[in-house]
Every structure is written in structure tokens, then in C-alpha cells.
Amino acid sequence: MRRTKFLAIRSVSGWATTLSLMVLMLFGVSTITYQKGLNKLSEVGVTRIELFVTYLRGVLTKYESLPELLARDKQLVNFLLNPGGRERIEALNKYLETINQISNTADTYLMDRDGLTIAASNWQEEHPFVGRNFSYRPYFQQAMRGHLGRYFALGTTSVKRGYYFAYPVRREREILGAVVIKINIDEVEKKWGYHDEIFLVTDPDNVIFITTNQQWRFKTLGKLDSEAIDLIKKSKRYPISELETLQIHIVKDYPFGRVINFEGQDGNTRTYLQQSQLMPEAGWNVRIMTDIKPLRRKVIEVNILVGTGILLSYLLLALFRQRQLRLAELKHLEDQSRRVLQELNEQLETRVKERTVELVEANKQLLKEIQDRKNTEEILKRTRIELVQAAKMATLGQMSAGINHELNQPLAAIRSYSDNARQLLGKGRTNEAAWNMAQIGELTDRMAQLGVQLKEFSRKSSGELDVVPLHSVIDGALEILNPTIRKNDVALQIHLTPENIELIANQVLLQQVVVNLLGNAIDAIEGCETRQIEIIASEKGDKAIIEFRDTGRGITEKHLSRIFDPFFTTKSSGKGLGLGLTITERILKEMGGDIRAESSLKGSLFIVSLALAKNKDEN
Known part of the structure; x- marks a missing residue:
């Protein structure tokens, strides 16, 4: 019984000693934290007040002379x-x-x-x-x-x-x-009013005339004597101000400043660190008032943190003691568990080895399937390129009669002009002969231009995207299709808004798209009373919208959903394989665009959407 009582008394005294040490430690931490905080605030305050004084001097010096x-x-x-x-x-x-x-x-x-x-x-x-x-x-x-x-x-x-x-x-x-x-000097307060500190400037009588706290303006930091009041009234320095005294009490002086308490009109008391610097050339005293409330809050937070740390340390020590008592009890269980774990580990290693073999085989099979898929995709890509090239050649074959006529006409004219030139030269009429030779040159340039466009259209494309002017693509397509357009008496209208639309595309492939869509439109209006095709292009957001309209018979509702399917065509036998629109859709998707079709009683409409060149960097 006595031993139990002694232990109880010893426990109470231990708690009292622990609490006393904790209080002393927290008091020391509070003092050190508060002092360091004041020192830091003073360093910041000195820098801020020097900047403020330098700014004031700059304002005065600017106009002094x-x-x-x-x-x-x-x-x-x-x-x-x-x-x-x-x-x-x-x-x-x-x-x-x-x-x-x-x-x-x-x-x-x-x-x-x-x-x-x-x-x-x-x-x-x-x-x-x-x-x-x-x-x-x-x-x-x-x-x-x-x-x-x-x-x-x-x-x-x-x-x-x-x-x-x-x-x-x-x-x-x-x-x-x-x-x-x-x-x-109103700008001084505006430019420095955003700071957390309060800046104020006083005259030799301690009257505040510049301050970032408007409620303190024309207040005094100390009570004025009657002589100072008479002098102020005589000079009419502050004619409309009552010059009330702020309720300020000094808490403690430090080498770097002074801690004061300020009693506001609302009855609340605020504590500030006051630092000052003289401007003797103007007779001013510049002060900075830094609120200490955040510092006190930090002291409380540090105390809470340190107190929590002490309590956690005490709890950790208690847990450590409890752990030691449990170690002996757990040792026996660990020995038993070790034996069981060893048996399970051996079984697991066997299963892992078996599973590893299975995964290795599965991985080999997967790699083989991936390689097969890559090979298939490469073959598909080459096939698609060949299909595009074949479509180009087919288009050129369909237009061969018109192209032949387009070349035969200039050749016949060249023959005629050359005969005329020879006869004129024989008669000494050199000027007229020179004119005939010039006409031959123009016809030769025309034939060469057509040859360049045919060569450009027929060559294989690398597929790389670049900045492409839309008008250049349309001009190239028209060079190829002009014989067919004239042959079928087609009225073609082109509207580009703005005229300098630039796209992210491949010029050769995009020209193939335009040729396909214009060729389909020409076929659609064949035999119609009104044979008109419109190309309308505009910018919409980051996209270019290109519309191809014709005045043909349109597309029936049941055919509209299938026109982009491979080998689907509404043309008569021998006029197409049904791959033109399929290739067109594939080309546009590879260039990041799309195409859709609409139909009405007035004809067909194909709408192409492609990215504008101003989005090249983003793409």
C-alpha cells in the first residue's frame, strides 16, 4: 500500500515538473521569436523608409531648381x-x-x-x-x-x-x-498606399500632412503648445484642420525603433513598430508604422508548434516504452511467421517462374503481332499512295481529249504564224514578222505552263504539310481542267474572302482534291440547262471553309450517306471506279481536315474544312 502511494505522488510531481519545463521553454521560444521578428521587421522597415525618403527627395529635387x-x-x-x-x-x-x-x-x-x-x-x-x-x-x-x-x-x-x-x-x-x-503631393500617397505598412510624414510641429492612412491626415503625434498653434494659425498652414492628437502610447524603445500602442476611434488598440528618418533639407520627419499583429500571430503559431512537438515527443517516448514491452511478445510470433513465410516464398517463387515463362511467350507473340500490324499498315499506306496516283492518272486520262485539243490549237497557230513570218521576212516586212514571232513565243509559254501543271499534278507527293496559298492551288487545278471546262461550256465563279487565304496542307494532294471535286461537278451538270459551278472560300475561327456548288441534278437521299464509300458511284459504266470521293476524304483527313456533302433541288454542295496557316505553330 505504501509503495503504491509513493508511486502516485511521484507521478504527480513528475507531471508538475514536466509542465513547468514546458512553460519555461515556451516562454523562451516566444521571447526569441518575438525579438527575431522585430529585428526582421526593422530591417524591412529601414529598406522601405529609405526607398520612401529617396522617392520624396526625388519629387522635391525635380522642381527645386x-x-x-x-x-x-x-x-x-x-x-x-x-x-x-x-x-x-x-x-x-x-x-x-x-x-x-x-x-x-x-x-x-x-x-x-x-x-x-x-x-x-x-x-x-x-x-x-x-x-x-x-x-x-x-x-x-x-x-x-x-x-x-x-x-x-x-x-x-x-x-x-x-x-x-x-x-x-x-x-x-x-x-x-x-x-x-x-x-x-497627392500622387505620393497614391503610389505608396498599396503597402501593408503605414507611411507618414510630419512637419517640425509633428503634424501629419502626408500619410497612406487617410484617417491620420492632419492629426498630431503629440500635443501642441500654444506658441506652435499660434504660429500655424498665423501662417494659415492648415486652415480647415482641427489638428487632433492621436492616442499613442510608447510600449518600449529599441535601437532600431519604438513599439507603440495606438487607440483608434473604434476603441480597438493596435500595436506598431515605429521607425523614422529625418529629411533636414525639407524639415520633415518620415515615419513608417509596421503592424505587429502578424508577428504576434506568428509567435502563437510557433508556440503551438513547439508545444505540439513537446507533446509528440512525450507520446513517442511512451510509445517507445510500450513497444519494448511488446517486442518480447512479438518475437515468438515472428519466429512462427518466418517459417510459414519461408514455405510460402518457395511456393511463390515456383509460381513466378512458371508465370514468367508464360509472359515471355505471350510477349514474343505480341511483338510479332505488332510487327505484322506495322507491316500491314505500311503496305496499306503504300497502296493508298498508289491509289491516289492511279486516280490522278485516271483523271488525266479522262481529260486527255481536252488536253490534246488544248495543245493542238496552239500548235496549229504556231505553224500558221511561222509560215506567215517566213513570207513576211522574204518581203522585208520585219516588224510584222517580229509580231508573228512574238505570238509564237506566247503560245509556247502557254503550252509550257500547261505542261508544268500536268507534271506537278501527276508527280507523287511526299505527304508533308506546309503553308499553301489557296488561290495557287485553285489556279493550278484550273490550268488542268480548263479544256474540260471550255468544252462543257461551264460558267465558273470563284469567291475567296479574303483573297490571301493560306492553309496547312500538301499542295499536290490538295490540288488532287480540287481537281476531283471540280471534275465531279462538271460531270454532274452535264446535259443540264444551267451549267454553273461556284467555289466559295472564307475563314471561320481557326479553319478555312471551302464550298464547291454546282447546278446539277443533286444527290438522292439514299445515295448521300454512301457517296464516300469505296467503289460507290452513280455514273454510268466506264466513267469512274467510285474511288474519287473516297480518296478525297482520306487525303483531307490526313491533312487534319474533313469534307461533307449536302444536296438540294438546285444541285450539290461539298464543304471542305482545313486548318488556317496562322495555326501552324500550334499544330
Whole structure:
């Protein structure tokens, strides 16, 4: 009984010790994580604030030298010496307006030595500066002392924020007045407002006048004394702002910044890491406020992770102890299982060997079947190529009479022209003889062109696809079919929209398709009263649609579904084998296209679809 009680007490004290160590460890982890997080935030903050300060300096530097440059303008000096009448004032206003547009400043104006604005770029606006006295502005006072005046304030006329540069206008050493430019700084907040941090810029009185948090604008970081308030009111720096003080409490100072608590109007408190950098040339203090809430969330996550790790470690130790107790029990079972597994393994090896032999035989048979299939496909491919070539030759054979007539006509004309030329030369009529020789040359070119097209049409194609102009294919087909077209008195119309359609195809095979479809159309309109064929091509998406229409008798409904079958034909015996449309369909499919047929009382329609050349890279 005593031993059991002692063990129970020892267990409770062990749990207490374990929990205490766990709490101390988590506290240490929290402190280290928080400190490292602050250091990382500070490094990022320093980089961001330096970029922001560099950006602000760039904005100010861009316009800093402009007032001095304007102050040397003789036109402004002469105007201060002799303002003149209304026309002269209006001319100066327009001059300043032009300068303002070119320099992209908010306002540009000229003041006399008493602070009265005598010309301004906004002279045509509802509330111009002309006639207003700004002698109370510090930038004017600094300029009249012979220095470059700088000042940030809300405009008393426009009630818009701006930064002012002023420079004295002199005649020799005498100061006649000052020229002032105002630049718009609203873009600063727009360009930096997307950052997670809050950027703010304060004047020497700690009044916030630039900030990416609009609710903090024209608030103060500390309470102003009565002297500072009187000075601000006197200079009319913030005429419409109440200058409320933000509720900020310092939590702790660090070498790299300060942790503060901010109490918002909604009653919520936020913690920020505040870092600052001075801009002495402008008298500004630039600050960056980084929210620490994500860091605290990370500390909590790390604590959860470490606590989970400790608990898992403890559980693993407990499981390890339990495993040791089970090992002895399992050892006996393992010995028995090993013997059984050995017997089963021997049986499995025997079965694997038998199955391996079967698979090897099956694999050999499969390889043989694959090779046989490849051989069959190769034979089929060669047969298909020969069939296409045979169809070409058959087409040429059917057109041989027309081609013979097409060649005999020029030959007869050549004979006639040559006889005429010989007689004319004998009579000394060289000009007329030269004309006859020129006609012979043209007829020879015509015959050569027909020969080229026949040679191109009859040669075997490699089957490779390339960019092919559609009009070139149609022209080549017409060179071959022109004798047949004229013989049958066919009215052929071609409409290409646009005219420079280019396809991904094989030119020789595509020409075979056009010849087949036009040949079928010519056969279909034979004996009809109206013998008309139309070729209409257009682009639709990434495809080219080519329509072949004829005014023949059409295709019956029962024949329409079979016209692409091999050896099916509606022509009389001896006029075809029924392979033309079958070959046409096969050629188009190999080029990635298709063909379909429609029929009506007005004739037949074959619609071909092929990829446009602009999709070559995708294909």
C-alpha cells in the first residue's frame, strides 16, 4: 500500500515538473521569436523608409531648381519693374500658364515685394491667385531674405495640399519680388498606399500632412503648445484642420525603433513598430508604422508548434516504452511467421517462374503481332499512295481529249504564224514578222505552263504539310481542267474572302482534291440547262471553309450517306471506279481536315474544312 502511494505522488510531481519545463521553454521560444521578428521587421522597415525618403527627395529635387530658373527670366523682371496695363498682365498670365503645363506643376505665380500676386497660371479658374496677398507665408518671407523658400501647407484659395518653392526675382542686388511654384503631393500617397505598412510624414510641429492612412491626415503625434498653434494659425498652414492628437502610447524603445500602442476611434488598440528618418533639407520627419499583429500571430503559431512537438515527443517516448514491452511478445510470433513465410516464398517463387515463362511467350507473340500490324499498315499506306496516283492518272486520262485539243490549237497557230513570218521576212516586212514571232513565243509559254501543271499534278507527293496559298492551288487545278471546262461550256465563279487565304496542307494532294471535286461537278451538270459551278472560300475561327456548288441534278437521299464509300458511284459504266470521293476524304483527313456533302433541288454542295496557316505553330 505504501509503495503504491509513493508511486502516485511521484507521478504527480513528475507531471508538475514536466509542465513547468514546458512553460519555461515556451516562454523562451516566444521571447526569441518575438525579438527575431522585430529585428526582421526593422530591417524591412529601414529598406522601405529609405526607398520612401529617396522617392520624396526625388519629387522635391525635380522642381527645386525651377523657381531659380524662372527668376532669371527677363520677362518676369521687366514685368515687376513695369507691370503695364491689362493686356500685358493677361499675356504674363498666359506665359505662366504655359510654363505650368510644361513643367507639370500645380500652380505657378509671381508676387511683388509686398506679397501681392500680380500674375498666376490659374488666372482663368474660379478662385485665381491674382490679386491675393500671401506675404504671411513663410516661403515668401524666406525668398524676400534672398533664399530659396520651402514650405508645405494647405492652399488658402484651393484648399489643396501642396509643397511650395519660392525664389527671389532680382535686378542686380535689388529684390523685386518672388516667383513661386506649387507641386501636388497627392500622387505620393497614391503610389505608396498599396503597402501593408503605414507611411507618414510630419512637419517640425509633428503634424501629419502626408500619410497612406487617410484617417491620420492632419492629426498630431503629440500635443501642441500654444506658441506652435499660434504660429500655424498665423501662417494659415492648415486652415480647415482641427489638428487632433492621436492616442499613442510608447510600449518600449529599441535601437532600431519604438513599439507603440495606438487607440483608434473604434476603441480597438493596435500595436506598431515605429521607425523614422529625418529629411533636414525639407524639415520633415518620415515615419513608417509596421503592424505587429502578424508577428504576434506568428509567435502563437510557433508556440503551438513547439508545444505540439513537446507533446509528440512525450507520446513517442511512451510509445517507445510500450513497444519494448511488446517486442518480447512479438518475437515468438515472428519466429512462427518466418517459417510459414519461408514455405510460402518457395511456393511463390515456383509460381513466378512458371508465370514468367508464360509472359515471355505471350510477349514474343505480341511483338510479332505488332510487327505484322506495322507491316500491314505500311503496305496499306503504300497502296493508298498508289491509289491516289492511279486516280490522278485516271483523271488525266479522262481529260486527255481536252488536253490534246488544248495543245493542238496552239500548235496549229504556231505553224500558221511561222509560215506567215517566213513570207513576211522574204518581203522585208520585219516588224510584222517580229509580231508573228512574238505570238509564237506566247503560245509556247502557254503550252509550257500547261505542261508544268500536268507534271506537278501527276508527280507523287511526299505527304508533308506546309503553308499553301489557296488561290495557287485553285489556279493550278484550273490550268488542268480548263479544256474540260471550255468544252462543257461551264460558267465558273470563284469567291475567296479574303483573297490571301493560306492553309496547312500538301499542295499536290490538295490540288488532287480540287481537281476531283471540280471534275465531279462538271460531270454532274452535264446535259443540264444551267451549267454553273461556284467555289466559295472564307475563314471561320481557326479553319478555312471551302464550298464547291454546282447546278446539277443533286444527290438522292439514299445515295448521300454512301457517296464516300469505296467503289460507290452513280455514273454510268466506264466513267469512274467510285474511288474519287473516297480518296478525297482520306487525303483531307490526313491533312487534319474533313469534307461533307449536302444536296438540294438546285444541285450539290461539298464543304471542305482545313486548318488556317496562322495555326501552324500550334499544330
